[in-house]
Amino acid sequence: IVQADENATIHSISAGIEGSKGWSLGGSISVNILTNTVKAYLTGSKSINADGSMLVSACNDADTWTLAGNVSISINSTAFGVSNVTLVTNNTVDANIDENMVINASGNGSGVNAYTGLKSGGTKTTQNLKGLIVVAVNFADLDSYAVSGSGGGGVGIAGSATVSVLSDTTLAYIQSGAKINQQNNASSSSDQSVIVRATSDTYLIGVGGGVGLGMKGGIGAGIDVAVVSKTTQAKIEAGAEVDARRDVIVEAISKEEVISISGSVGLGKSIGIAGSVGVSIYTLTTEAYIEGQKTVNNTPLNGAKVTAEGSVKVAAEDDTEIDMIAGSVGISGGQNAIGIAASVSVPIFTKTIKAYIGKGAQVDAFAKHIGGISVKTGKFVETLIPDTLGVIDDPEEGQVPSPSPPGKDQVKNDDYSNKRIVTAGEVTGFKGVAVSAVNQDDLAAWSAGVGISGGKTAAAIQFSTTVNVMTVDTLAYIDDEAQVNQAEGATGDQSVLVVAGNDYSFKGFSGGVAISGGQASAAISPGIFVGIVNITTKAYIGKEAKVNAKSDIVIAADASEELLSLAVALAGGGGQVAAGGAGAVLVFLLDSTTYAYIDQDAIVAAGGNIRIAAADATEVDTIIGSLAIVGGISGIGVGVSVGVTIIEKDTRAFIAAGAKVTGIDAFAVHQQ
Numbered sequence: 001i002v003q004a005d006e007n008a009t010i011h012s013i014s015a016g017i018e019g020s021k022g023w024s025l026g027g028s029i030s031v032n033i034l035t036n037t038v039k040a041y042l043t044g045s046k047s048i049n050a051d052g053s054m055l056v057s058a059c060n061d062a063d064t065w066t067l068a069g070n071v072s073i074s075i076n077s078t079a080f081g082v083s084n085v086t087l088v089t090n091n092t093v094d095a096n097i098d099e100n101m102v103i104n105a106s107g108n109g110s111g112v113n114a115y116t117g118l119k120s121g122g123t124k125t126t127q128n129l130k131g132l133i134v135v136a137v138n139f140a141d142l143d144s145y146a147v148s149g150s151g152g153g154g155v156g157i158a159g160s161a162t163v164s165v166l167s168d169t170t171l172a173y174i175q176s177g178a179k180i181n182q183q184n185n186a187s188s189s190s191d192q193s194v195i196v197r198a199t200s201d202t203y204l205i206g207v208g209g210g211v212g213l214g215m216k217g218g219i220g221a222g223i224d225v226a227v228v229s230k231t232t233q234a235k236i237e238a239g240a241e242v243d244a245r246r247d248v249i250v251e252a253i254s255k256e257e258v259i260s261i262s263g264s265v266g267l268g269k270s271i272g273i274a275g276s277v278g279v280s281i282y283t284l285t286t287e288a289y290i291e292g293q294k295t296v297n298n299t300p301l302n303g304a305k306v307t308a309e310g311s312v313k314v315a316a317e318d319d320t321e322i323d324m325i326a327g328s329v330g331i332s333g334g335q336n337a338i339g340i341a342a343s344v345s346v347p348i349f350t351k352t353i354k355a356y357i358g359k360g361a362q363v364d365a366f367a368k369h370i371g372g373i374s375v376k377t378g379k380f381v382e383t384l385i386p387d388t389l390g391v392i393d394d395p396e397e398g399q400v401p402s403p404s405p406p407g408k409d410q411v412k413n414d415d416y417s418n419k420r421i422v423t424a425g426e427v428t429g430f431k432g433v434a435v436s437a438v439n440q441d442d443l444a445a446w447s448a449g450v451g452i453s454g455g456k457t458a459a460a461i462q463f464s465t466t467v468n469v470m471t472v473d474t475l476a477y478i479d480d481e482a483q484v485n486q487a488e489g490a491t492g493d494q495s496v497l498v499v500a501g502n503d504y505s506f507k508g509f510s511g512g513v514a515i516s517g518g519q520a521s522a523a524i525s526p527g528i529f530v531g532i533v534n535i536t537t538k539a540y541i542g543k544e545a546k547v548n549a550k551s552d553i554v555i556a557a558d559a560s561e562e563l564l565s566l567a568v569a570l571a572g573g574g575g576q577v578a579a580g581g582a583g584a585v586l587v588f589l590l591d592s593t594t595y596a597y598i599d600q601d602a603i604v605a606a607g608g609n610i611r612i613a614a615a616d617a618t619e620v621d622t623i624i625g626s627l628a629i630v631g632g633i634s635g636i637g638v639g640v641s642v643g644v645t646i647i648e649k650d651t652r653a654f655i656a657a658g659a660k661v662t663g664i665d666a667f668a669v670h671q672q
Contacts, residue, residue: 001112003057004040010064016081019073027082028068028148034089036060041095047102049183052109053130058095059115059137061124067145068160076153083148083160083210092169095136095198099175099237104183107131107192107245117199117253131193131244132180136172138200138232144207151213155268158210161223170232172198172252176239176291176301185245190369192245193310198234198288199253208276209263217271217332220264226280230254231287232318238291238358239301246310246369251317252288252355258322260345265329272332272339272453278324278445279344284351288316292358292479303361303482310369311430315376316355316437316476319424322347324445326464333454341449341512342463351472353502355437359479359542364487367431367494367550375434377425378476378499378539378558422503432495432549433484437476437539439502443468447527449512461524462514462569468506470533476500480542480599485549492607494550500539501558506531511568511584527569527626531588535559537616538595545602552608553663557596557653559616563588566622567641572629584626587644592616594651601658610663614653620645 014028040058042048064087072081097103107130115137116125124139142164150158173196174180180194204226212220234252236242258280266274292303306312330341357363424438451462476498478484485494511527537559541547567584596614598604624641655661 001055002040002042003055004038006036006038006060008034008036008062012066015069017071021075023077024072024079026070026072028070029084030066030068031086032064032066034062034091036091038092039094041098042101042103043098044101047104049104051106053107053112053133054103054105055112055114055133056095056097057114057135058093060091060093061139062089062091063141065143070148072150078155078157079150080157081148081150083146085144085146086163087142087144088165089140090167091138093136093138093171095134095172097134097174097178100177102179103132104181105132105192106187107189114195117197117201129193129195130189130191131195131246133195134172134174136170136198138168138170140168140202142203143205146207147209149211153215155217155219156212157219158212159221160208160210161225162206162208164204164206164226166228168200168202168230170198170200172196173235173237174240174242176237176296178240180241181243182241185243188245190245193247193249194242194244196234196236196250198232200230200232201255202230203257205259207261211265213267215269217268218266219273220266222262222264222276224260224262224278226258226260228281229283231285234288236290236304236306238294238304241305243307244309246308247313247373248306248308249313250288250290251313251315252286254284254286254318256282256284256320260322260324262326263328267331270332270336272330274328274330274340275342276326276328277344278326279346280322280324281348282350284318284320284349286316286318286352287354288314289354289356289358290314290361290363292482293360303358305362308365310365311367311373312363312365312433313373313375314355314357314435316353317376318351318353319440320349321442322444326447328449331452335456338459339451339453340461341451343447343449343512345445345447345466347443347445348469349441349471351439353437353439353474355435355476357435357478357482357484360481362483363433364485365433365494366490368491372429372431374426374428375430375497376436376438376499376501377427378436378438378501378556379425380501380503380560381423381425383421422505424501430495430497431493432497432551434497435476435478436497437474437500439472439474441470441472441503442505444507446509448509451514454517459516462512463526464510464512465528466508466510467530468508470504472502472504473536474500474502476539478541478545478547480544482542482545484547486546490550492550496547496549496553498539498541498555500537502535502537503560504533504535505562508565511566513570515572524571527567527584529565529567529586531563531565533561533590535561535592537593540595541598541602541604543599543601547602547604550607553604553606553610555596555598556611556613557594559592559594561590561592561618563620567624569626584624584641586622586624588620588622590618590647592618592649596653598655598659598661600656603660605662608663610661612653612655614651616649616651618647618649
């Protein structure tokens with residue numbers, strides 16, 4: 001056993017209280033920088049032989065909880081307070097077998113306990129396995145809270161920000177030229193497997209809140225910013241040769257659960273200003289593959305060669321849940337008063353999920369093990385459960401419930417009053433070669449603001465915006481010139497599965513209220529929602545690839561998109577001269593490409609059925625509303641609602657020119 005474990009627990013509290021008759025200034029700042037490199041590896045020029053099992057394991061487990069708080073008070077003048085929590089991580093978790101190593105792990109005996117990449121009750125779970133196990137696991141539980149409050153006889157100014165910048169790389173791999181279980185395997189256990197597993201689990205909470213109170217003016221700001229870059233990769237590199245009497249499994253699994261809350265209150269006699277901003281930028285790459293041919297330092301390497309008496313699985317999975325809330329309240333009352341509230345939520349995601357057998361690689365799975373393996377189907381199962389809380393549910397569910405519908409007669413859709421739970425479909429007992437890429441995204445973003453002012457001359461302005469930009473590529477494929485199941489001797493249960501599945505769900509709300517009252521008053525309240533989503537889901541067998549199965553071959557791409565969005569604005573003004581303007585704008589742009597196919601000159605033969613299927617299901621529900629109410633001797637009210645939905649979908653299932661496809665029992669091509 002070669003094992004490297006890193007456990008870091010950091011709890012930090014920074015707080016300050018300031019007070020004076022004159023100016024009062026204070027702040028609390030907490031900065032945490034974590035840089036960890038955790039490596040476990042085997043290297044050397046001599047061969048390593050074990051009658052039992054071998055484990056190469058690297059694990060990083062980081063747990064941080066940080067609070068920065070500040071209160072600043074001035075009796076007669078200005079109070080200014082600020083709080084900040086900044087978290088920066090740069091972590092690398094690496095488990096590998098070095099290039100050109102010769103390793104034989106027969107898998108006899110009791111086996112080894114390897115991390116699964118999951119936790120139960122805060123404890124890392126393990127799985128007993130036999131053979132050669134290479135595992136890289138990364139856990140991150142990161143909680144940041146920044147709050148500030150200021151009160152002044154003049155102006156109270158308070159601002160808080162949480163900033164998280166995360167870079168995580170998790171790698172598990174067998175390097176080029178390595179020879180695994182290439183000796184006579186007759187004495188090895190029938191449970192001898194080769195497992196290459198990389199998992200990364202990130203749980204992130206960011207809360208920023210500010211309250212500013214002043215006799216003259218109050219200004220509050222809350223900001224939460226997260227910039228996250230993750231790479232999770234499992235692979236068998238080119239030139240490696242890997243054998244197992246049972247299964248060869250290469251899997252990369254990534255998971256993200258995020259809660260972002262930014263809130264602010266500004267309350268003052270003349271000025272009340274509040275602003276809340278939540279921005280999340282994620283770049284996520286999850287890959288599992290058996291590498292194809294390549295050239296390194298002018299030396300050509302053949303594609304990896306993998307042989308299993310049981311099954312071969314190459315799987316990449318990512319599951320992201322994020323809840324964002326930005327709320328602001330700006331209130332002022334005086335002879336000349338202005339209340340301003342602005343809230344912005346911006347989640348931006350770029351994701352790549354790939355599982356593949358590379359160009360020229362050779363993979364054979366003889367399907368001789370009785371139990372088979374569990375594999376994802378690429379489809380998803382949806383369940384709607386009652387939602388009664390009306391706030392963020394259990395963080396482990398990662399859901400923000402939908403708002404209540406405006407009326408039973410207006411909207412009849414269970415999605416408004418229930419919570420949508422989606423699970424990736426899975427089958428057990430599969431035998432053969434399975435290549436699967438599966439992605440799930442469950443996003444919710446709320447932006448809401450309230451601006452209120454009252455006085456001889458009064459103005460209230462509320463501005464709320466939610467913007468979601470999503471780019472996702474989910475790809476599962478057997479690449480050009482790869483050779484799958486070309487060797488003789490397989491059982492009749494030998495199948496091939498190539499599936500890609502993507503599920504996108506977004507609930508967005510943007511809206512608010514602006515109310516003003518006085519001899520002369522104005523209220524302005526725009527609410528804006530923008531969604532820009534680009535999704536590509538493909539499953540295919542590449543050019544000139546050769547793929548056989550004694551039983552069935554399935555190539556399937558499944559995509560689903562569900563959008564539930566609301567943009568609502570209300571403006572009200574009253575006085576001798578009053579004006580109210582409310583505007584709601586909702587724009588949603590979806591571009592979805594879903595392909596399942598066999599490419600040019602491929603040779604594909606099955607003793608059972610061959611199925612090629614592509615399906616894409618889209619559901620979009622939008623509510624847009626604005627209301628402007630004014631009262632007085634002279635008044636004007638303007639309400640405008642604009643909704644734009646543009647959907648472009650390209651769904652194809654096909655066999656390209658020159659491909660030779662043979663199915664003994666049945667043959668089907670479907671696209672929906």
